[in-house]
Amino acid sequence: MTGTCKIEGCTVDDTGKCAMERDPATCESRVGVGASANSFAITPKVGASEEGEEQSQNIGAPVLESTERAPAFPGSTTLGLDVVNRLMRSRYVTSIGILGESNSGKTACLVSLYLLVSNGQLTGWTFADSASLTGFEDIARAARVWNEGQPPDQITLHTEMADDRQPGLLHLRLKRKSDGQRVDITLPDLPGEWTEALIKSSRSDRLEFMRSAETMWLVVDGKVLRELTTRQGAITRLGELLGRLEEMTKECPPKVIVVVTYRDKGALEQSIRDRLEAEIGKRALPVEIVEVAPVADDEKVCNSGFGIEALLDASVGAAPKAAEFWPSTTPMAGSRAYLGYRRDR
Template sequence: MADTEIVCANRECRIAQSGKCIEGHDDLSICPFYGRVPEEIDDEQDDDDQDAVDAFDGVHLPDALPLDRGGTDKIIAKLPARMIGVIGGHDAGKTSVIAGLYDLFQLGPVSNNIFAGSSTLHGFESICHDARAASERNEPHSERTKRGEVRFYHIDVRRNDALQSLLIADRSGEEYEEVADLAANATDMFELRRADVITILVDGRRLASPSDRADVMGSIPLIIMGMVENGAFLRKPSLAIVLTKDDAVQASTRKERVEQDFRAIAKGVQDEFADHFGEFGSFVTCASPADTNVVRGAGLDKLLDFWMKPTAQPKATRIHHRNGRVFDGLAIKETSDG
């Protein structure tokens, strides 16, 4: 006699393999899912879900996903805020840098910065999941940012007893790369015009590749030039040049050449675009190493300090307007009434 097939309408249940009901029922006859196929309860579940929504009388909490442009305006209205534009080509490590910084805050203060809250916690958790052991992946992975949208990750930071917001922009790397071909593609990148710090990512793994090296070194100045020509940096922000994936660089036989190339990129950008940016800084990071023996998030603490550093205000020149009248040439003379 053949064994009776065990079925369950709950797709998460593994009773056929483990013999245990995921709902915790010892008596399977009272389980509403056991013995039924999923299709049988789909309509009933939809009705039950709708009834639950109609009967809900509690408080709906925010979804805590990455913010759109309107969401960032609300954050800026509440606290002093630093907006960070992160520019990197496809797979340069942009999402890993953002996720790695959030993971560092899980361990405590990052340098002199104390985590004080976030309105995008679910968004952070989503991009961090695939780099954690819980994802059961063989190596860290980061979800690609969708084209055609810019998202912002938000962290409130207490620094030197002052509370401040940090807004980190995340846009598809392909869109930034397209600026090198057509400067007008930077027109709608409002996050760059409002940024306090522009962060340029240099892919360490590609820089260590003989076939990709020339493309990496040539594309970065072109991307910045395209944005400058389109007036993307109106506020004269600070500029951070960041080498990512340092674990791949250290494991490469071309390690010294890569480090030399990175210094050349940083110096070339600083020399060529000095008039368009405020303070310059260069950093080496390893946000999400594939090797478990390498410290996750290395270098991000120094980068965060640079992000949070107040931007020097541009010096203004007072212009004295004269219309040719004699009175405009008069000056106030101090006298003593003795």
């Protein structure tokens, strides 16, 4: 006898295979199987009915269990540099760089530009296309959430990057009404910390992509500039930022636009403007000052979106004046040099 089987050499206990090639559960040679063999004979019937019920319940259910997966991180809705590079290979794209401290109004300018162009409220431009509509929608969403008819305190939220080292870019294709020219622009939405790190510690590795920018917006918080106690600090930091930028873009200096927000608090006083210009004058970069109000608290002073079109025109250039097709030139006496040549001799 071997194990539970009476037959010498049967390995049913180890291998599960009966030496007599019978069903191990019902083989009579196995010790103690007789009784259980009967129960085996009955149970399959009960099991079969249960199984049948179970099967009928499972009709229409998914055939395979879904595998347990860790939730994926949401994809970035702004464009990565690789996508923008591909875009730039296919057509001319004007790259605009945006720098500015936290809460200066960088994102608000982007939201305002997007809302103005998507609602057809720019006089000289119309919307043609965008490769990052969801990116614009994401930053514009907060502007649409009103509390019982009141606009929110914060129109935009502090910009946070999914990847602290990779910039996210937004793309717009606009059609200039005056000459029908289509212009592609890319604009980054970066957190203010990137600019603050550039000013404080000259950290510019993350801003490498901005070296190719044709135009650079340096956004300055107009509220801080208007406040006497914070004014000098803001002007000094702007000067330092201009210095860093000059250093960064030595080979190909961009056109710089100092964008002063909070125009809804009134036009910048001449004395503040003079001090700004004096600080700017210390640098070699060409700089223009544009006052904007992407969001206006007081619409009596100016509407939301004030100055954004001027900023766009200053960034991509207004349409060149069309040359007169056939200018009439009345000949002046003695001006026909060829015919008059040596006539006097």
